[in-house]
Amino acid sequence: MAWTDSRIFQQAMLNPMLGRLWTTAAPTTFSSLSADTINVSLFNNSVVPDRTAAVGSTGYNTGTWTTGNEVTDATNWVAGGRALGTKTFSIDTGSSSVCFNAANLAGGGTVTITNAFGCMVYDNTITAGTVAKQGMCYNYFGGAQSVTAGTFTILWATPGGGAITAVFNVTV
Amino acid sequence: MNEIEHVYGGDVGDEQAETPHLEVRAGLAQAHAGVPSETETGSGQEDEEQAHGMD
Numbered sequence: 482m483a484w485t486d487s488r489i490f491q492q493a494m495l496n497p498m499l500g501r502l503w504t505t506a507a508p509t510t511f512s513s514l515s516a517d518t519i520n521v522s523l524f525n526n527s528v529v530p531d532r533t534a535a536v537g538s539t540g541y542n543t544g545t546w547t548t549g550n551e552v553t554d555a556t557n558w559v560a561g562g563r564a565l566g567t568k569t570f571s572i573d574t575g576s577s578s579v580c581f582n583a584a585n586l587a588g589g590g591t592v593t594i595t596n597a598f599g600c601m602v603y604d605n606t607i608t609a610g611t612v613a614k615q616g617m618c619y620n621y622f623g624g625a626q627s628v629t630a631g632t633f634t635i636l637w638a639t640p641g642g643g644a645i646t647a648v649f650n651v652t653v
Numbered sequence: 654m655n656e657i658e659h660v661y662g663g664d665v666g667d668e669q670a671e672t673p674h675l676e677v678r679a680g681l682a683q684a685h686a687g688v689p690s691e692t693e694t695g696s697g698q699e700d701e702e703q704a705h706g707m708d
Contacts, residue, residue, distance in 0.1 A: 487679065487681055487683070488683075489682045489684045591672060597677075600679065618682035620679035620681070620682055622679060622680070623678070627675075628675035629673065630673070631674055632674045633675050633677070634677065636677065636679065637681075638680055638681035640683070648682065649681070649683065649684070651683070651684045651686055652686065653686040653687070
């Protein structure tokens with residue numbers, strides 16, 4: 482089944498996220514979501530997002546997240562995606578959740594993007610251990626999104642009752 | 654001398670198409686800490702795949 486929703490990968494939650502609470506060895510070269518380069522790649526509707534995927538299938542260009550299913554612009558949203566900026570990690574009291582947030586993400590300039598259905602957010606600093614370029618989550622755009630020679634900007638969602646946006650969050 | 658009002662590199666007076674702008678609202682990737690007990694009422698955000706005890 483193609484895109485239906487947005488999820489955190491179970492394996493990402495296991496390690497590196499909650500793995501820091503245990504004796505689990507962190508992924509190779511992982512430091513933190515703050516220090517690491519976190520990229521966002523766009524994908525078409527041929528992907529089959531699965532939050533329960535085996536860890537080896539959750540990395541960029543693994544499993545269903547292959548470059549063959551990636552949507553790019555040759556100049557301003559190239560393969561591999563664009564890096565998140567202004568990342569934060571904080572509690573949003575309105576939604577009672579811990580939010581990983583970042584600035585809304587735009588292309589490097591005007592782009593031609595065709596049928597982008599969603600994105601995968603992955604840690605481009607991780608090289609091994611779990612899986613290289615390990616995915617943290619995937620976010621659905623609600624349908625096909627296209628623009629020709631224009632600007633393309635991802636606006637992160639606001640959790641219900643929340644006051645800030647989030648790439649992903651954990652309600653507590 | 655005519656004033657150049659819009660500098661796009663074309664001839665003076667040429668109309669320039671507006672650049673399209675697309676802003677896409679991403680869905681929220683969300684997890685829930687804690688597992689509600691069998692007697693706990695739903696919060697409206699429970700995972701519909703969550704299993705409940707039988708008998």
